[in-house]
Amino acid sequence: MDGKTVRGARRADGTQVHLLAAMSGDGLVKAQREVHAKTNEITVFRPLLTPLNLTDTVVTFDALHSQAAHARFLPRTGTPTTSP
Template sequence: MALCAVAVLGGAAALVSIARFAAGAPPEIRTRLGLERSVPGACTLGRLLARIDADALDRAVGDWLAGQLEPADGLRALAVDGKSLRGSRTHDPVAVHLLAAVLHGEKTVIAQRQVDSKSNEITAFRSLPPPVGAGRHRRC
């Protein structure tokens, strides 16, 4: 996962690009990523990413980001909006559509959920993970 994150931050946009990034990374970077012995190929990366529970990963990242925020003295502004992900449409004619909750001041996505394409975002708001959709409060 760390390899994928670092490679994407470095401009990789496909599994082959991530594998090339790993193969061409300096030895100290490969060591820090746990790739001292071998470098995964694109097929291995694809199998890994296919097995990940995207919702659980998203909740974990959102919770971690929310935990990094300084406590607020008052209310924080929250924007909720839906977006279709560019490049997510493959054999299915419909692209992946996400509903995301973003803290304005911090510009941080604290929760998101895949929803039906161009669904009613007001009713889809309830599908966001707690605390956003359920009305519970998180330390933010």
């Protein structure tokens, strides 16, 4: 997962367009959502990943998404994890 501000793209109010994308290992974008101007990527994390089948998938992201709520959400999207 990675978020990017789209260079040269602006909304009617002048704010820049920011997108969060989920990509496969070969670089193909599997899902993408706009991050609205008055929020951040954290609010888009779950809605972006919910429709994807993440069974047997490693999800990587930057430190911004190292949230307890995201850690609790991810095991429910695919195969449940167990502690050693």
